[in-house]
Amino acid sequence: xxxxxxxxxxxxxxxxPVLALQGIDLHIGKGExxxxxxRSGAGKSSLVRTINLLSRPTQGTVQVxxxxxxxxxxxQLRLARQDIGMVFQHFNLLSSRTVYANxxxxxxxAGVRAAEVRQRVDPLLDLVGLSALRDRYPAQISxxxxxxxxxxxxxxxxxxxxxxxxxxxxxxxETTRSILALFQQIQREFxxxxxxxxxxxQVIKQVAERVAVIDAGRIVEQGxxxxxxxxxxxxxxxxxxxxxxxxxxxxxVLARIRMLMAExxxxxxxxxxLAFAGTAPDQPILSQVxxxxxxxxxxxxxxxxxxxxxxxxxxxxxxxxxxxxxxxxVAHLRGSGVLVEDMNTLRVAPEVAHVQ
Numbered sequence: 001x002x003x004x005x006x007x008x009x010x011x012x013x014x015x016x017p018v019l020a021l022q023g024i025d026l027h028i029g030k031g032e033x034x035x036x037x038x039r040s041g042a043g044k045s046s047l048v049r050t051i052n053l054l055s056r057p058t059q060g061t062v063q064v065x066x067x068x069x070x071x072x073x074x075x076q077l078r079l080a081r082q083d084i085g086m087v088f089q090h091f092n093l094l095s096s097r098t099v100y101a102n103x104x105x106x107x108x109x110a111g112v113r114a115a116e117v118r119q120r121v122d123p124l125l126d127l128v129g130l131s132a133l134r135d136r137y138p139a140q141i142s143x144x145x146x147x148x149x150x151x152x153x154x155x156x157x158x159x160x161x162x163x164x165x166x167x168x169x170x171x172x173x174e175t176t177r178s179i180l181a182l183f184q185q186i187q188r189e190f191x192x193x194x195x196x197x198x199x200x201x202q203v204i205k206q207v208a209e210r211v212a213v214i215d216a217g218r219i220v221e222q223g224x225x226x227x228x229x230x231x232x233x234x235x236x237x238x239x240x241x242x243x244x245x246x247x248x249x250x251x252x253v254l255a256r257i258r259m260l261m262a263e264x265x266x267x268x269x270x271x272x273x274l275a276f277a278g279t280a281p282d283q284p285i286l287s288q289v290x291x292x293x294x295x296x297x298x299x300x301x302x303x304x305x306x307x308x309x310x311x312x313x314x315x316x317x318x319x320x321x322x323x324x325x326x327x328x329x330v331a332h333l334r335g336s337g338v339l340v341e342d343m344n345t346l347r348v349a350p351e352v353a354h355v356q
Contacts, residue, residue, distance in 0.1 A: 001193040002028040002051060002161065007060035009046050009217075020046040021057070024215040027209075029194060033187055035196045035225070036207030037240060043217040047167045048197045052084045053077060065160050069313065085154030089166040091146040093138040093153075100125065100134040103152045110157065124152040127189075128182065144175035148172050161193045162186070168203060180206045201243045203227070213237045230275040230312055231339055244305065253301045257318065269320045270330065275339035276304070277312045285336050286317070293329040295321035302326070316343070 009021035020043050028034045038044050049055035050062060053069045062069045065083050072080055093102050102125055107117045125131045128148035134167065138146055147167060156163060166182070168176040184207055186193050196208055204211050204225060214223035217238040221228065232238040290297055297319055304313035319326055333340050 001030040001032070001065060002026065002034075002195070003061075003063040004050070005061045005063075007047075007050055007057045009050060009055065010058045021050065021219050024050075024060070024214075024217075024219055026212060026219065026222075028193060030096075030193055031119070031187070031191045032207050033183070033194045033196065033207055035198065035204040035211040036214060037198055037201060037204055038214035038236070039182055039199060039209060039240075042199045042214045044199070045165060046162050046217075047214065048086075048118055051161075051163060051195065052081055052086060056215070067276065071243075074176070082157045083160045084163060085157065085159035085161070086163045086165065087147070087150050087154050088216060089169055091150050093146055093149055095138050098135050098137055099130055099141065099149050101147050102138070103156055106153060106156050120156055120158075121152075124155055127155075127186070128152045142157075142175075143171055144179065147175075147179055148182065149173065149206045151179075153195075155186065155190070160193070161195070163195050163197070165197045166199070167196075169198070169200065176200075176203070177206065183207055201240045205244055205305075207308070213240065226277050226307055226310060226312060229307060230277045230314075250301070253316070256300060268322065268326075269318060269324050271316070271318050271343045272302075272330070273341040273343050274315045274317060274333065275313075275341070277310070277337075277339075278314070283336070284339060285333065289329045289332060290318075292332070293321065293325040295319050 004024050004026040005022035007020070007021050011018045011020055022305055024047060036044055036047060046055060050057050051064065055060060056070065060070075064080065067080055069077060069080055069153065086283070094105065097105065100121060103119050103121045106122060112120075114336060122131070127133055128151055130145060130152070133141055133145065138149070141149070150167070162183075168179050170323045171179065183194060183196070186192060194207075196203060198204065208225050211225050211228050212219050213228070213234060213236055214220070215234070220234040221237045228237060229241055232241045286297060289295060298316055300318055302313060302315035304311060306312070319329060321329075330340055330342075338344070
């Protein structure tokens with residue numbers, strides 16, 4: 001549905017050229033909910049504006065719904081953009097128009113007859129739960145309601161692609177969850193391709209199927225959300241995942257580790273971080289390891305959560321026992337689908353203040 005190849009974007013500035021995007025390659029399938037996440041200034045907004053050619057790339061190609069947008073003339077591009085709806089961070093509603101009139105605006109600009117406008121707008125207001133507020137003005141409704149108006153307006157032209165540029169960043173957590181649930185409902189009912197641009201990993205966790213991490217204008221990591229959460233490869237990704245599943249151990253935990261290390265005999269302990277995903281958290285894997293291999297286990301730190309109903313989590317544990325049994329236990333864990341990261345040899349000097 002969306003294919004970006006070799007996208008570069010350079011802007012002029014008083015200090016010289018600014019490289020906003022550098023060699024972006026993305027393939028987003030039909031009906032997919034795809035997230036793009038990065039910190040402020042990473043290039044997220046430049047990327048989303050490239051998809052609908054509000055910002056024409058300096059280099060590269062943009063295909064949406066089978067059409068190469070960079071080759072279209074102005075009129076062809078105007079028509080192509082009818083297939084691409086966009087939801088903005090700050091709503092961009094016209095204060096002088098009612099809720100109904102704001103949603104109807106793109107249809108009126110396209111010359112759609114008033115009767116057909118009503119036929120399209122009324123169901124959309126029902127969809128976003130604003131039928132009772134149709135005659136109110138933006139100043140008379142809440143931020144979450146304004147964003148629902150923006151979503152309905154973006155759907156008015158019956159697009160094939162919906163772009164969301166930080167649509168929830170100005171909303172409180174409860175309203176954010178309701179807006180994301182609405183995106184999920186829209187994707188199911190209309191089979192839309194949805195691209196979510198955000199700096200919030202919680203947004204990706206709730207609704208996206210795949211995610212790309214952007215940093216300094218480059219895609220540094222991408223893949224299935226579950227894989228990225230449980231196996232982050234790039235430092236930027238690990239930092240973002242830290243917001244949801246803390247990777248660093250608290251100092252109080254480190255103090256306990258140093259104490260346990262001081263009590264251990266050389267080679268008889270392993271400090272492990274175990275990443276679970278899918279069905280693994282529902283299985284008694286740790287108790288099996290303890291019984292089967294005759295080990296002692298200290299649970300030091302951990303968290304279990306869900307991604308769209310699928311459990312995932314991270315546990316830091318200290319296993320103690322014979323070296324042969326420890327090695328066999330690690331192999332068993334990995335064979336059970338658990339990602340095992342050996343955090344330390346455990347004969348580190350007690351004065352070491354952190355674990356890599």
